[in-house]
Amino acid sequence: MIRPVRLSPLDLLDVGLLGIRTRRMRAAFSALGIAIGIATTALVTGVPAASQAALLRELSTLGTNSLQVMAQPGTDPPRLPAESVAMVQRIGPVTVASAVANTHTLVRRNDRTDARDGSGLTVLAARLDLPQAINATVRSGRWLDPVTERFPTVVLGSVAATRLGFADLPAAGGPAPMVIIGDRWFTVVGILAATPLSPDIDRSVLVGWEAARSQLRFDGHPTVIYVQCREPAIETVRAVLPATVSPEQPGQVVVTRPSDALAAKRATEGTFSALLLGLAAVALLVGGIGVANTMVIAVWERRTEIGLRRALGAHRGQIRAQFLTESAALAALGGVAGTLVGLAATAAYAIGQGWPVVVPLPATLVGLGGAVVVGVVAGVYPSIRAARLTPTEALAST
Known part of the structure; x- marks a missing residue:
């Protein structure tokens, strides 16, 4: 075969x-x-x-990975523990955590305006990494640095700059504009672009954290903590933030829910x-x-x-x-x-x-x-x- x-x-x-x-x-x-x-x-x-x-x-630019932490409304005083930012930064999925604090002072264009008229603006103590936490950019001038944050210098939000009469800062070498906060003069070193995710920052005058301590008697307790984390873990981070920020009284802490853009x-x-x-x-x-x-x-x-x-x-x-x-x-x-x-x-x-x-x-x-x-x-x-x-x-x- x-x-x-x-x-x-x-x-x-x-x-x-x-x-x-x-x-x-x-x-x-x-x-x-x-x-x-x-x-x-x-x-x-x-x-x-x-x-x-x-x-x-x-x-993603609409804050799908962002959260805000603040004290429960009605809390007296409405502040968070001084060490809370460092505690939040230790959460594994958190990539950036920064904070601002209300100094409860008024800002004026000069000393000839009404001392009780703050133009509806808020003077905030700000940490150096705030722009990264809220996706902010500087429109004119520069942001605070480890040197300027210790001296009487400020950065203006976009709305604050308009209300105080500053369209842009003069070119390098020109005289720097100044504003008066309380009874002290502060030099304006920068103006932020609009921050859609944090409209309160647009209406704020931002002072360095250390300068606020020495010049405005700031006690170091943050008012709002801005948090960015890895997006898939945002619900998990939100769940542990109250106990992390205030282990003794987590019920006194409010955490915003994730942006609707995430859904x-x-x-x-x-x-x-x-x-x-x-x-x-x-x-x-x-x-x-x-x-x-x-x-x-x-x-x-x-x-x-x-x-x-x-x-x-x-x-x-x-x-x-x-x-x-x-x-x-x-x-x-x-x-x-x-x-x-x-x-x-x-x-x-x-x-x-x-x-x-x-x-x-x-x-x-x-x-x-x-x-x-x-x-x-x-x-x-x-x-x-x-x-x-x-x-x-x-x-x-x-």
Whole structure:
């Protein structure tokens, strides 16, 4: 009994690629179908992913990882323990913790204005890391530093600067403007831009923590603590803040709830994930139908080749493997080309919109793997149909 010759994987690949090598134009058009499908997959996953990244970045600026801690209203005096900021900083997920404290003094433009008119502004003692905790930026001048925080210098919030009559600070070398707090003169060294997350800061005059102690008789107890932490842990941090700030009386501490933008951000993440999966599935289905149609036509046109191979001893399994390999190869070639085109189009569109360029690596790898799987599945029926042809049927139909 003559045993059929077994094809090695390399031989099988060579036979499977024979149709692609000999019919290059047809193979190119066949791969184009799956390429369009995979390019669509890359595009419809990449563009929403870039849009999602831009949206999430915008939502993150709305304080999705920020909390505020303050004394319970009605507490007399409404203040927190002096060591509370350092205690909050020791919480693992906390990245920044800073504080301000009300000095209960009035600020005036000069000593000729009514001593009882503070223009509706609040004089706050501020720690040096406050801008990082509230995402504040300096519009003019500079923020306090370890040197200036010890001297009678102030930084104005955006509204405070307008009410006191300061649009901008003079250029370097010019005379620095001054304001009077209580009965002492303070030099204005900076003006903050608007802080949407902390509107109270906009209406405040900020004095260095140490200068407030020495110049305004500040006792060192913060009024409000600003906290930023890792976003996934924000609920956990919020739960432990009262006992951390005031272990003896946690009920006297109020912690703001997370920004509504956090819920919107998480809902956006879930919605986009479902959308991406749906679009990718549709695109792959379209590409698979194109490969299946191509392989059915290939079997019909290559009946003579099939009959000749069967007459020379090729068994049905080898015929099936040949067409499955060709189908998978076409899908893989189309998948690679489509992925490159889709990623390039996605990058161009994202750059044009000013979005961050996001390459959804899992979706890209799934798209490539899915292309091969779809190609194999699409080639199952054509390969079975080719294997069922007997040599006489295949040769007689030519």
